[in-house]
Amino acid sequence: MNRLQGRVALVTGGLQGIGRAIVERFLAEGASVMLADLPSPDEAADALAALGDKAGYVRLDVGDEAGWPAAIAAIRERFGRLDILVANAGIDGTGRVQDMTLAAWHRTMRVNVDGVFLATRHCADLLSEGGRDWRGGASIVNISSIMGLVGIAQVSAYNASKGAVRLFTKSIALEFAAAKAPVRVNSVHPGFVETPLLIGSSDQAALDFYTAATPLGRMAQPPEIAAVVAFLASDDASYVTGAELVVDGGYTAQ
């Protein structure tokens, strides 16, 4: 499959989990991909080498605006254009609300909300240019969550941040459509996904809950999320904008 031949994508949080699966899928579809993540280039070197010469890397803390101009410059220098943005970088935010410090709350919002806003803000011009070359335009995919659709106890910060991503996405989709900018904007809402991060931070009881709470009776594999992102990035999704695509094994249908 080569639906993304000739396109350049930026994937934040691209080194592991869902982000890594998206990077691999984009490369398989013929795209060039800039990964942005927290580790230093030296720390990321092995992972990057395994991805081949169509993958580049830039160290970026998505919630720190000071780092974005250099990331954009790196994309321009290495690939000369941008057609796809996947705002995937995110962190958790759980605990009893009485115990949650304002600092902890801000830590979640800084990455999950500020990071998504800054990604669109700094990539918008490049994407508006790049989108002119494709029937379906350029594509922004913001990774929200089922936790951006329904609440769960003691997940208030994460819930609030992912809900913000959902409506930020719709607002920007309308803004670009009204401005006739050739950029589609959609959110993806994964259910429980078997990522190293979730597996590593969950005890057996939690893992059992994720499986039991999902009608399909299992967690998602990262490539199942990447497939939806690849669809949204491709011209097959040329009329899909402002939408929220849920990939949750029926979790929110019950």
Next chain:
Amino acid sequence: MRRLEGKVALVTGGTGGIGAATVKRLAEEGAAVVFTGSNAEAAAGVSAATGAEFRAAKVDDPAGWAPLMEAIRDRHGRLDIAFANAGIEAGDGSVESITIEGWSQLIAVNLTGVMLTCQAVVGMMRANPGGPTGSIIVNSSMAAYKPMGNFVGYSTTKGALIALTKSVAMHCANQGTRIRCNSIHPGVVETDMIKNIIARQPDPGLARATYNAMAPLNRMAQVEEIAALVAFLATDETSFISGSEYSIDGCSTAGMMGV
């Protein structure tokens, strides 16, 4: 792309519009496609262009489903994909103007017809060689979210399809099958029906502009764009997607329409 090689698909209402475009796309992706409808002349054209097999059938006729499933079983031995697409708008009106006959016909085709489609194909998919697998895609509409005052029957049935879809998805999951069911929600699509309506207006240019302006993207969807989403949901790549509602409306429902 040939993502559906070896799969067998059913498309109801496949003789025109979104249905015909989906027959074409699924066939291009490698699926063996059976489609239903009642316009034999249009069906012949679709068959000639795609190699798909036509079966004259009405989705709201309960007696028609067993013979149709039997025919697919005899010919293909399995069913992997069902696009419950058949639907009507004729006979609709506002809550004050609609007749009981018009209402009953809309419920029969748009709602009961989709239930009968799901009932028949779930039964067939359960018996698939290799285990109970399949993907059902229900064609709802953005009218499920933004009902129209002068289309009370259409809006109501399309809204009900959301709950029908989720109920089917939950049942299939609870039963331990790998049969998935999702709804899609197109905005205004430039079908032949819409083109004819536009052509009949005193000022076709103005009518077209009005339809285009219903989406913030400022154009109608092409039938091929809807078919692409159906094809995606038909692939095994979407194996974790069930009970979902996928909008494809050029941003029409992301905000308040017209604002």
